[in-house]
Each structure stands twice: as structure tokens, then as C-alpha cells.
Amino acid sequence: MADRRDGLRSLRRRARGGTDAGPAYPAHWEADIALRDGSAAHLRPILPEDAEALQAFHQRQSEHSRYLRFFAPMPRLSERDLARFTTVDHRDRVAFVVLVGKDIVAVGRYDRTSPRSAEVAFNVADSRQGSGLGSVLLEHLAAAAREQGIDVFTAEVLPQNTKMIKVFTEAGFDVDRTLDDGVVMVSFRIDPTARSLAVMAEREHRAEARAMERLLHPESVLLVGVSSRRDSVGGRFLTALEGSGYAGTVHLVSREALELRGRRAWARISEVPGPVDLAVIALRPEACLDAVEECAEIGVRSVVIPTEGFADSERGRSLQRELVARIRRHGMRLLGPGSLGMLRTGDSPLSLSLAPHMPRAGRAALAGQSSALSAMLLAGTDARGIGLHEFVGVGNRADVSLNDTLQHWEDDEEVGVIGLALESMGNPRKFTRIARRLTRRTPLIVLRPPGSESHLPPGHDVRRSTLPRRALDQVLDSAGVVQTGGVDHLLDVVDGIERQGLPLGPRVGILSNTAALGASLRGAADRAGLRIVAENRSVPLSPDPRLIQRAFTTMAALGEVDLVIAGVLDAQGEDAEEVLRQMAIVARHSEVVLLVCVVTGSDRFDALRGRVRVDPQLPPVHATPFAVVRAASGLLEAALRPAADDEEPARREDVDRVAAREIAERLLRDHPGAGSPSDPGGRTGAEVEVGGDDVAALLAAYGIELLQGRRVADEDEALARAAEIGYPVALKSTDPVLRHRADLGGVRLGIPDAVQLRHAVQAMRTDLSYSSAPLEVQAMAPAGVPMVVRSVEDPSLGPVLSLSVAGDATDLLDDIAYAIPPFSEAGAHRLVDAPASAVKLRGTRGLPPADRDALADLVVRVGLLAEDLPELAFLELYPVLVSQHGLTVVGAGARLAPAPNRTDGARRTLSGPPGA
DSSP states (O other), X not given: OHHHHHHHHHHHHHHHTTSTTOSOOOGGGOEEEEOTTSOEEEEEEOOGGGHHHHHHXXXXXXXHHHHHHHSSOOOSOOHHHHXXXXXXXXXXXXXXXEEETTEEEEEEEEXXXXXXXXXXXXXXXXXXXXXXXXXXXXXXXXXXXXXXXXXXXXXXXXXXXXXXXXXXXXXXXXXXXXXXXXXXXXXXXXXXOHHHHXXXXXXXXXXXXXXXXXXXXXXXXXXXXXXXXXXXXXXXXXXXXXXXXXXXXXXXXXXXXXEETTEEEESSGGGXXXXXXXXXXXXXXXXXXHHHHXXXXXXXXXEEOOOOOSSSSHHHHHXXXXXXXXXXXXXXXXXXXXXXXXXXXXXXXXXXEOOSSOOOEEEEEEEESSXXXXXXXXXXXXXXXXXXXXXXXXXXXXSSOHHHHHHHHHTOTTOOEEEEEOSOOSOHHHHHHHHHHHTTTSOEEEEOOTTTTTSOOTTOOOOOOSSOHHHHHHHHHHTTOEEESSHHHHHHHHHXXXXXXXXXXXXXXXXXXXXXXXXXXXXXXXXXXXXXXXXXXXXXXXXXXXHHHHHHHHHHTTTOOSXXXXXXXXXXXXXXXXXXHHHHHXXXXXXXXXXXXXXXXXXXXXXXXXXHHHOTTSOOEESSHHHHHXXXXXXXXXXXXXXXXXXXXXXXXXXXXXXXXXXXXXXXXXXXXXXXXXXXXXXXXXXXEEOHHHHHHHHHTTTOOBOOEEEESSXXXXXXXXXXXXXXXXXXXXOTTTTTOGGGTOEEEEEOSHHHHHXXXXXXXXXXXXXXXXXXXXXXXXOOEEEEEEEEEETXXXXXXXXXXXXXXXXXXXXXXXXXXXXXXXXXXXXXXXXXXXXXXXXXXXXXXXXXXXXXXXXXXHXXXXXXXXXXXXXXXXXXXXXXXXXXXXXXXEEEOSOOOOTTOSSOOOSSSOOO
16 A cells, blocks of 8 residues: 555656656645545546556446446456546546545546537446535536636436436536437536535535534444553543443454453454444554554544644654545544544433533534643533533544534534634635524634634644734624634633523613622623613612512513623622522523623632533623623624625626636736646746736726726827826826825826926936836826725635725724625625725715715625636735715736635535645
């Protein structure tokens, strides 16, 4: 196995150079993929060395399958056919193989038949048909074809080959079918459509949710590395499993004893009777690799590895990459390494974790990354008595990630709130896409510790974003995610939602039995921006609990508040638990959420919280006004967010995607130094500056008109161009530093005639003698609010739009709004209104309001361009003058580069680097 991998790596290295050894090998096309049954496989371009495996695959196929593929029985491929099928140029002839273990289980290929079209074909193993391989191959072939300038796929299919016809018709493309001489002729454009992307997302969702279902609901468990010491990692997992009441089959592998705790222990994994659903491998890193191979031989489906040390050195990181490659190559999925494990409560409980004991059953789902964060989540859950449905510690998330947990919990009706503690995001664009869909139904509470972007935990292999942290913060906000500042904050919000659900609205009431405590609560609430509609700070301080109960009943029963923050200064003589219980009864019957701040001695507070911990009918209690208001803010934010992005992305009928792509392809073709992508993590090659007529044409393809302007070399040419445009005109320097900078002398506006233009040219040449950049004559635009619209292709997030009011002050104060396209109409308007300085668009100091609808339309169009054209590395529209009616794009600049391998593009892949 190792020799074969070394041989493949050597061939890939030779091929990447594009030397006489063969055509350049497109490594960025390699991918690990998830199948419909929850298993994994590896997809890569075919190699000449695959001839033997391809022959074996062909011969394993039934006669019927071979006939459907080749229109003839064809029991064996000839040497000539093998050479033709395995030797391709990765341009006009492309082929992919899908591997599980050493075996090819599917083949897909296309052959170019014209400059813009190609014929496509698939062959899926009989045993794997119905697993989704055909649709995955189609997505990857289409992505490769688009990269090579192909727009249309055709296919010839026998009418009885209904499965293949179904692959095409259900992919979401607009398919044309005709019957010609007994053969179905299929033709369709392969540009991603809203329907094809939706189909892909739904299939991805099913596959990843199924993988988590298999992982979290095993009927048989194998513990590898169990010793007689109860404090060993394997021993602690066995203790947790036995303590959880797991009813499935348990196998132990130990070299210390034949029997452990009354259970038979096997000496080797190979001796365990398979198949086994889940294996926990508690061995040193080097030993885990061999254990994975043995697990594959007995049919293990999923693996949990709690072992640390896979990221302490380059050697450890190399072992982790090899571990993931082996696991996925065998169709398995991995939780870890460095995972704290997982647990599940309810009717079929299971604990394969290092948690001290099982929590009470409830509706909260929690997941963390590092073992430290996961341990803090479990400890905080235990301290509060949060009702937990499932917990997952993904560790280094080398394979299974937090995205997978979201896919699973989205379909789980028993999950009422989700809390995530994460230190890195391997695919934040996909995360926000899932979150936007999930938060319509289930609150999603997230902790991103400060500094998590600049100091990634060891073993977290991610693409680093080039954008500031606030960019991702805003993107998460727009997806309905509630962000928290620490583990306690996260768990306080989760606890409040799990116990009582979400508030029905934003109205908040404050109740207190002392004026001072009430003032503190009101101050914290005002600082948090809560909407206070009712307040009572004068409940008498008395040992009689009925006074507080009566005051709370009066506030809650009127139907005028949705959430009540109750402050109780403990009088020591009263039964605080009974007060909470009676208020909780009123709150439930009044459909009001209740949060309580109890100010008392530490012993009494701990005792009260201990009773709340074991009684889910009691409301959460907090020790300070700040803590209770912080929790209330999180609940209200979760309640008001889910409907924010419920609209479908806006489209524009006048968009010409073909024209834009042709412009990009021409410019990149004319600049061979731009290279082509070969790194799975992003772009390679130099970027191409785009300006003048090219950038105007690119924008025009998406219905964006650029204000007319002409570059000039001298005074006479300036006069001639101004006569063509018509006075008044503007004169500008094209120097990037001086362009649009009137304060630096780079702009002269409102030039009324030829005489003044001649003087302006002479003056600018003198004043800007340090710059050799040519000047530009441009038509004058109507007055308006100057805005800046930018698009950046980020390595981590993909295309990201930013919008701000133009000016140094905006940049210095970071008053810039960010969002991920494509945009709904409402989403575009939210981005327009997001910067604080955007209040200028609404009209201030007697000025009329600007046309915000026109600016939102521009945002939609730029978003579509950035989404459709991954080659667009950077685009800036500056300034955009938004007037009372309409807007004018005064200037624009762009840079193109070979399309990156987007983390969340139009093909399904598993997170992390593809298997080696």
C-alpha cells in the first residue's frame, strides 16, 4: 500500500511540472467526497498507472452494466482502450476515478467535441449504484470543464439506462432530451443555477447528516487500547460507556489481559468479529495509523481518536494528514484526533467521552473543538444542569467538523438550541450557508475566542482569511448566529433557551425588590440596548415571598412583556427556591421568559444554584446584573434573528455571464504569467490589473454603467476628448494614490470650457510632477453621497463584499460593512444600511435622502459578478455617487487571477486537504 502511494506521489510530482513525463497533473481537482450512505471516498484525476485497477473495475461490472456504458458486452478492455482511457491531457480529455481502498468504484470522463462543449459519461460499480457517485462525478467534471472553457455537456444514453438519465435530469440543470436512432441524446449547460446549487446543498446535507448519524448511533463499539488502569484514556472511555447504560455490543482490544471488567478482551483488532460501527482508538499517534488499517479490514465504519500529539510538530501534522487520507480512502469517517469524545442522552444513551458523568436529558446540542474547550463546555453544562441531547468534541476536526454536526442537528426534532465553541473555521462560507438555513428554526449560539484567527490551535489546517475579524463577525451576524464572548456567556444563553425557549418578542420588564438593584439592572439593560417597557423597582424587601410573586404576576400577566429580568436581594430569611418556583409557574402560563439575578452570600447562592441544577422547571439564576442582562441579550438576539435571511437570492435578467467570462478568459490568456491554479488552498500566479475599457465592459455585462472617461497624454488630446464628452468635465490623475484625491491635487472638478481645461492640465502637471501617471478626462457626475463598494476573493470566505461611505475618516474608524453574496433584496438593503455613517444616505441637515434602492441594486449586481466569476480577485467601485434619483459609478479598478479552489464552490468535497 505504502509503495503504491509513493509511486502515485512520484508520478504526480513529475506530472505537475508539465514536462516530457506527461501533461500537467491538476492536483487541485483531487477531493475527498461524502457518499449518500455516510461513508467517504477519494476522487482524483486518472493516471496511466490506474490501468490495472481500471481493468479490474471493468471486469467486476455485470454484463448489463458494461452494455449500458459501451453499448456492447465488452467483457474486457483491450490494451489500446486501457491506454486511451487512462492517458488524458486534463484539458480536452478529462477523467476522474473514485477510490475506496485500493479499488476503483466509479469512473467519470468528458471528451471535448467543440470549443465550448464536451461529451460526458460515467460508470459506477454495481455495488455502489444509488450511493450518489454519479451526481458527485457530474459536479466535479462540470467544475473542471468550466475551468477549461466548456459550457455544455452532451451525452448519449440508452433508453433503458434510467439511472444515468436520472443523474442528468435531477442535477438541477436545464436538460434537453431527444431520441435519435434508439439513443437518448442529452444536452445541458453546466453553469451553476439556483436549482443545481440547491440540489447539491440538499444532497450534501443528507450525506453529511447520515455520516453523523452513523457516528453518534453505533450498534457496536470497539475500544482499542484499553488497559487495566481505570485512569488510562481507554479505561476512562470504557467507564463512561458502561456508566451511560449503552445497550449495544462492546468489543475490547488489549494486550494486557484476556478479560477486563468481566468482558472478553481481544489481543488484536483483526481477531474482533466484524463488522463494527464505531472504533475508539486510544493509542500513540504512530500506532493509530496501523490500527486504522486493521479496523478497515474488519469493516469499521467510523473512528474516534482521543490521542493528542498529532500537531506538536511537523512530524505530527504529517501523521494527521496520512491518518485522514487512510480513513477516507477506506470509506470511514474520523472524529478527532484530540477529541474529547461524544455522548448522547435520551432513550438510547451513549457516552464515549471523558465527561465525568452523564448530564440530564434535554434539548441542547453542544460541540467544541479542542479538548480544553470541550472540557469547559461539559463542566459548565454540569454546573448549570443544562439538559443535553448530544455533545460532540471534534478535536483537531481533521475530518468531521462542526459543519457536519450542524447538518445532523438541523434534522433532529429533539434539538431546541445549539451551542458551538470553536477556535478555527475550515470552511466559514459553508458554515454560514448552513447556519442561514438552520437558524430559521433552531437558535445557534457560537463562541469564537479572541485571537483565534491569529493564533490557530495546533493541528487546525485552515486557510487564513485576509480580512479583519469583524468581517467574519458581520457575516455570522447576517446568518442569524448569536455570538458570545466566553464559555460562561455561551452556556448562560444556551441554558436560558433550553429551559424556557425563546422570548416571543423584544419587550423587556425589570422587577426588583430594591431600588439600588433595580437601578443596576436598568443601567446594564440600557447599555445592552434592551427595550424596557415595564419596570418595578419598589417591591418591598420582606421575608414574605408573596410580595415578589404578586409583583411578578402583575407584570407578566398583562401580556405587555416577553422577557422579565427579576432582581432579588436575598433577605436571608425567605425561601428563595420557592420564590423562583412560583415565579416560574406564572412565567410559563403567561408565555414569558424569566431570568433571575440573586444577590446573596456565596454559600446560599451555590445552594440555590444547586437546586436549579437538578430541577429543569426553575429559571436560570445569575449572581450579577451584568451576567443576567448579558444572558437576556443573547436570548432576545436569538429570538429576533432567524427570519433575517429567509429570502431567496435576487437575480437580474440583464446579466450576461458568458460575456463576463469571455472577458476574464481573454485577459488571463493574454497574460500567461498569471499561471493556473495548482495549490488546493488557493491561487497561484500573478494577478492581472484590469482598467479602462476592459473593466467598463466587465461591469456592463452585469448591468453596471461606468461613467465615461478617456486617458490623455497632453493638453491637445485632453481638449479633443473633452469635446467628445461635453463640458463640464473633470480632470484626474490615474495614479492609484492620487486618483479621486482632491485633497492631494489629483482631481479638478467642474471644468467649464477648453481654456480652463488647458490651465488645469498645466497646473496638474506642475503640481504632480513627482507622478508620471497619465491624466484622465471624465464627464461630471451629479452630486451625491460618495460610497465605496469593494469585492475581494478571500482564501477562506470566498467572495466578500464591503461597503462604506468614502473618505479617510471611514477607513480610520473601520466603519465598513461586510457580507457574502449572493444577496436577497432585503439582504442588499441591510448591507446598505449597515455602516454607521450610512445615515448620510437617509438625508441629514436639510439634504434630501439618497436613492438607497439604486445602491442596493448595485450591491446585488456586484454580488452576482463576484459569485459567478471566481477569477475576480478584487473589484473596487470608487466613488459611487448616490444622488436623490439613481447613482453614478465614477471610477472602477479590478484584478483578475486564475480561479481559486473555493472552499464552498459548485462541487461537493469534504473539508481539509484531499487524501494523499
